Amino acid sequence: xxxxxxxxxxxxxxxxxxxxxxxxxxxxxxxPNAYKNKVEQLVFDxxxxxLSIDGDIELSLFPRIGLAVEQVSLTDKQSDExxxxxxxxxxxxxxxxxxxxxLVVDHVAVSGxxxxxxRDAQGEFNFMDLLQRGPNEVAQHTSRSFFPTAQAQxxxxxxxxxxxxxxxxxxxxxxxxxxxxFTDEPSATQLRVVDLELNTGRMTFGQPFDVIFKGALQGExxxxxxxxxxxxxxxxxxxxxxxSAQRMNLALSGHLGAYEASAATLRGGVELLTHTxxxxxxxxxxxxQGKWRSDTLALDKVNMTMSAAQxxxxxxxPFLTTQKLQWRLQGLLPVERGQSEHKVELALDVPKxxxxxxxxxxxxxxxxxxxxxxxxxxGVTARAKDYRGALAQLHVGQVHMDVAGKNAQQAYKLGVSSxxxxxxxxxxxxFPKLMVNTLxxxxxxxxxxxxALFSGEVDWLFAQQQAHVVGEWQSANTQAQLQAQLQYGxxxxxxxxxxxxxxDLNPWRAQAKPAPDAPAVKPVLAKMLPDYFDWRALxxxxxxxxxxxxxxxxILQGLQLQAEQKNREITIAKLSAQAWSGQLDMKANxxxxxxxxxxEAHLKQIDMMPFSQSIGAQMALSxxxxxxxxxxxHGKTRLARLANMTGSSxxxxxxxxxxxxxxxxxxxxxxEAVRNVFSGQVQSPAIQLxxxxxxxxxxxxxxxxxxxxxxxxxxxxxxxxxxxxxxxxGYVDSVNQQMDMDWRFDxxxxxxxxxxxxxxxxxxxxIYARLSGSWLxxxxxxxxxxxxxxxxxxAIDQGLLNLLDQPIQSEGAVPDTATKTLGTTIKDLLKx
Numbered sequence: 001x002x003x004x005x006x007x008x009x010x011x012x013x014x015x016x017x018x019x020x021x022x023x024x025x026x027x028x029x030x031x032p033n034a035y036k037n038k039v040e041q042l043v044f045d046x047x048x049x050x051l052s053i054d055g056d057i058e059l060s061l062f063p064r065i066g067l068a069v070e071q072v073s074l075t076d077k078q079s080d081e082x083x084x085x086x087x088x089x090x091x092x093x094x095x096x097x098x099x100x101x102x103l104v105v106d107h108v109a110v111s112g113x114x115x116x117x118x119r120d121a122q123g124e125f126n127f128m129d130l131l132q133r134g135p136n137e138v139a140q141h142t143s144r145s146f147f148p149t150a151q152a153q154x155x156x157x158x159x160x161x162x163x164x165x166x167x168x169x170x171x172x173x174x175x176x177x178x179x180x181x182f183t184d185e186p187s188a189t190q191l192r193v194v195d196l197e198l199n200t201g202r203m204t205f206g207q208p209f210d211v212i213f214k215g216a217l218q219g220e221x222x223x224x225x226x227x228x229x230x231x232x233x234x235x236x237x238x239x240x241x242x243x244s245a246q247r248m249n250l251a252l253s254g255h256l257g258a259y260e261a262s263a264a265t266l267r268g269g270v271e272l273l274t275h276t277x278x279x280x281x282x283x284x285x286x287x288x289q290g291k292w293r294s295d296t297l298a299l300d301k302v303n304m305t306m307s308a309a310q311x312x313x314x315x316x317x318p319f320l321t322t323q324k325l326q327w328r329l330q331g332l333l334p335v336e337r338g339q340s341e342h343k344v345e346l347a348l349d350v351p352k353x354x355x356x357x358x359x360x361x362x363x364x365x366x367x368x369x370x371x372x373x374x375x376x377x378x379g380v381t382a383r384a385k386d387y388r389g390a391l392a393q394l395h396v397g398q399v400h401m402d403v404a405g406k407n408a409q410q411a412y413k414l415g416v417s418s419x420x421x422x423x424x425x426x427x428x429x430x431f432p433k434l435m436v437n438t439l440x441x442x443x444x445x446x447x448x449x450x451x452a453l454f455s456g457e458v459d460w461l462f463a464q465q466q467a468h469v470v471g472e473w474q475s476a477n478t479q480a481q482l483q484a485q486l487q488y489g490x491x492x493x494x495x496x497x498x499x500x501x502x503x504d505l506n507p508w509r510a511q512a513k514p515a516p517d518a519p520a521v522k523p524v525l526a527k528m529l530p531d532y533f534d535w536r537a538l539x540x541x542x543x544x545x546x547x548x549x550x551x552x553x554x555i556l557q558g559l560q561l562q563a564e565q566k567n568r569e570i571t572i573a574k575l576s577a578q579a580w581s582g583q584l585d586m587k588a589n590x591x592x593x594x595x596x597x598x599x600e601a602h603l604k605q606i607d608m609m610p611f612s613q614s615i616g617a618q619m620a621l622s623x624x625x626x627x628x629x630x631x632x633x634h635g636k637t638r639l640a641r642l643a644n645m646t647g648s649s650x651x652x653x654x655x656x657x658x659x660x661x662x663x664x665x666x667x668x669x670x671x672e673a674v675r676n677v678f679s680g681q682v683q684s685p686a687i688q689l690x691x692x693x694x695x696x697x698x699x700x701x702x703x704x705x706x707x708x709x710x711x712x713x714x715x716x717x718x719x720x721x722x723x724x725x726x727x728x729x730g731y732v733d734s735v736n737q738q739m740d741m742d743w744r745f746d747x748x749x750x751x752x753x754x755x756x757x758x759x760x761x762x763x764x765x766x767i768y769a770r771l772s773g774s775w776l777x778x779x780x781x782x783x784x785x786x787x788x789x790x791x792x793x794x795a796i797d798q799g800l801l802n803l804l805d806q807p808i809q810s811e812g813a814v815p816d817t818a819t820k821t822l823g824t825t826i827k828d829l830l831k832x
Contacts, residue, residue: 113178452475
């Protein structure tokens, strides 16, 4: 027995010595670098990717099998673009576990890893082929997966633990100085993670392991500079095409495009099924605080949260399942110092929703948006419910939306409701029974509130980027048929056609004037959501036909209007209507960008009295007249536009009267004043206009040339029985609303009315008067020094103005307080 034991022990020692010598010889003679080309060719043949090993391969056998490589790179599939590169990688394999079909890697250390991940325009990632297997392997494992299978196009690069002859067990992975570059073609996103450090626990397929990492997130599109760190429990199951990360806890802080996150955290679990392209999220919790800064929007104290008990989606398929999805966003818009906070709030609630190609079902979905600052508010709430049918032909029983706004002066509300129909093939959304209730509450309205109802249909064609609206508008004294077409996309354009028997805009116009003690400065209104849309940039065409239109005191009949807004410029190509018993034709243009405009208008054979009343003229005219206006101006404010007004205005009226003063009464009062110069009783002619008085005429016409807001009267003629008049010099000031005119009246004895025959003495010499002062209350003064009346000249020649100093009284004057000398009275008359 001892003999055989000694022989066995000797044989074992010899075997060990031979093995050691053989290993030594193998180690000294084996050159792994000689197999570089074979390995590179094998990778290319199997994956259509180019593997390059530029550094040396180092191999060690004892005490563990170790392998170290340097300068290794791998390209994208069938491309020269890089996919991954490693500066240095090292790992060690325990020898004895290999005898029991177990591959135990004690440690893997990788330094300088770089990866370039890319998603193309079709939404495919450049690494998906590495996670798929060939059709033969897929057929062998169909029974092991409870998910539908499909044939893949390439062989998986990930080892299949279920088919391996030995199990893979990695004690841990350490990654330093890593970089991951990500490019997303559909969104033009370019981001990268640099200075990446990653450590894992014990790794084996089918078993969860811990992952801890940190790095810096950077990018140019959008501009990004943030720190990123996190941890998760990861499980890799390549034989089931399943990869998951549970108990995730990710933290980010820094700049991410226009958003600066002071803190952002993401918790939950995610599972990726590469074979069916499913992504499943569980117990998602996202929260972040920070501020938003972009060219168009600034938002401070941002607080956003999102949670979902379940969220499932499929890539390339219209599949979405959610449970208890909630999204909240709060923030503050910047305000001037001393103003109240301007709050913004958004909310989305999806209790349960399932969208599949065969059916869509779920509970009501709600959305809300709200802006508040002081007494101002703007809000939108929307709700959709009752889903029926498949996604290709989806019916929504009710879509309801409320839009409301309020400020210190008024409040409004729009209630919109309709069922909805979606056609997936035609990419078409229809609201067949649209009802829009509009309410405007303002104390200055009469009646208050103003209300309207629009009923019709909306047809939204997404493929053509068009929306069509047809319906009827009903409000107080208004019933109109509306047709609208909106073209959006690269070029936005709205075409609107309105036809109505009657349109009354007065119920929507604030008519009450502010109280006398109201502040002169208007309160600064906060910028609400509708104000962010540049309505002036929307290309619009308007065609309006109305049998009658009411606005203020204007009544237009047979109205035809063609207007267009294009390139921030409004053009009224045609406005034609019957107005004031005559005809109105007008065209105009206004440029928002240049802040300039021009207008040409012609009113023919109109009744001047209602026209004068409708424009609020202080000196009204009656009769039949023609008015021509050709004006142009520019400026950002009303006063600036008045100051820059140029052009001409012409008025020609026949067989009417001028209200405000009676020429014959005025001349008669002046005649009485002259005759009473020597009697001691002087009654001065009235100088204020009186709307109750009037002077008839047969012809009244004037021309005004406007330059820089100053109107020069180039011609003004007045023909009346017994007198002709003209303005020898005159101007009007549109900015200060002043006028100054020198009138000359020529009395015609032959045509004097019988009642005024005693004034025939004034036919020998002209009578001069000056009309000047404010537009609202001008004064008419007789120019006595130019009056060639014999008695007035005699008073001047005899020096009575200095000799007569006895007090006199004006007719009807109060004793004592109204007494004056005759000299003073005549002096006053001459000054006037």
